[in-house]
Amino acid sequence: xxxxxxxxxxxxxxxxxxSLEARLPPLAEYPVQxxxxxxxxxxxxxxxxxxxxxxxxxxxxxxPFHLFVxxxxxxxxxxxxxxxxxxxxxxxxxxxPQPGLYRLLGDFYPAGGAPQMVPLTLLTGPPAAxxxxxxxxxxxQATNLQVELTTEPPEPIAGKKTLLFFRLKPADGLEQYxxxxxxxxxxxxxxxxxxxxxxxxxxxGDQVQFNLIFPREAVYRIWxxxxxxxxxxxAVFTLPVSRLR
Numbered sequence: 001x002x003x004x005x006x007x008x009x010x011x012x013x014x015x016x017x018x019s020l021e022a023r024l025p026p027l028a029e030y031p032v033q034x035x036x037x038x039x040x041x042x043x044x045x046x047x048x049x050x051x052x053x054x055x056x057x058x059x060x061x062x063x064p065f066h067l068f069v070x071x072x073x074x075x076x077x078x079x080x081x082x083x084x085x086x087x088x089x090x091x092x093x094x095x096x097p098q099p100g101l102y103r104l105l106g107d108f109y110p111a112g113g114a115p116q117m118v119p120l121t122l123l124t125g126p127p128a129a130x131x132x133x134x135x136x137x138x139x140x141q142a143t144n145l146q147v148e149l150t151t152e153p154p155e156p157i158a159g160k161k162t163l164l165f166f167r168l169k170p171a172d173g174l175e176q177y178x179x180x181x182x183x184x185x186x187x188x189x190x191x192x193x194x195x196x197x198x199x200x201x202x203x204x205g206d207q208v209q210f211n212l213i214f215p216r217e218a219v220y221r222i223w224x225x226x227x228x229x230x231x232x233x234x235a236v237f238t239l240p241v242s243r244l245r
Contacts, residue, residue, distance in 0.1 A: 030054065030110055032118045039095035041067070041122075045088045045110065053088025056111035061178040065090050066107040068185050068196060069122075072100050073131045074221045077234070079183065099125025103191040119194055133189050133219040133238050142233030145169070145226060149237050156241045158217045164210045166224060166235075171206035177227035182208050184225070186239075188218040217243040 031051075033044040043065070045054045057064040067090075069078040076097050082090035096102060104120040139148045148167040156162040166182070168174065177183060181202035187194045193215050201209040214220060222237045 027114050030108075030113060030116050030118065032106055032120060034104070034120050034122065036096075036122055036124065039093060041069075041082065041092045041094055041104075042085070043067075043082060043090045043092075043106065045090075045108065047110075053086075054110045054113075055087050058109035058111055060107070060109050060115070061180060061183075063178065064108060066178075066196070067092060068105040068107070068194070069094065069096075070103050070185075070187050070191065070194070070221075071097070072102065072128050072191060074133065074187065074189065074191075076102075077185070077223050077236070079185065079223075079225065079234075096124060101125075101127040101191075103187065103194060105185070105194045105196060107196055117196060130190050133221065135219075135240050136238040140235040140237070142226075142235050143228075143231045145228045145231075145233040145235075147224065147226070147233065147235035149222075149224075149235075151239070156212075156214055156239060158214050158241050158243050160213065160244070162212050162214060162241075164212060164222075166208045166210070166226075168206050168208065168226060168228075173229040174204050175227045175230070176204075177225060177232060182210070182224060182226050184210050184212075184222065186212065186214075186220045186222045188216075188220055190218065193218070193220075214241040217241060 028048045030048055031046045035042045047054055063081045065082050067080055067082055080092055082092035085091040102122040104122060106118040109115045137149045139146055146169040150165045152163040180198045182199045185196050197210060199208045200211050219240045224235050226233050
């Protein structure tokens, strides 16, 4: 799930909680076929060598498949979990709010393969112009949680590590959501770059730290999710990232 994590011996990944493997198999991209019809997304994962449907998936963060969906205007966001529907197949009921272009990120782990994060493009109508986004790191009130964001450095630089510190209020009743203390998706304003990650430092307290390396200069929208008292809270921030000058 997090191949950058290394250990000298057996144990658990401190980021996602999965058991560490002695070695990762050779990296290979698993093709994903997609169809959208009558408010339902249908997916099929193929073995890159045989082109046959993959029959077995590892459970990562309590699910065999995580799917993120973002609209071109970056106003619509979904983090959902398609249900198995036959060999290599998954389906998800997800009526989209309007025709247009959507970017999807599939997160799954085929048994015997390597963890996958596969971007897909769904076109249900004419694409629109790239949205104009303004910096917004003001505190956000979600379902039953206030989320504040600070970054180090304050002005992120593409290609350099950025530390994102989220302060949660109130901190009582925080719970792991899908096996992690938080989930984060960020997407560039042109939807070329999408990154899904988990906290590097979190203990159920009021501060959670994520680390990101933004790949290039752009304005990024960030969706971060935490669970408190059984409620999933989603907070949205917008962060410009500059290139090194």
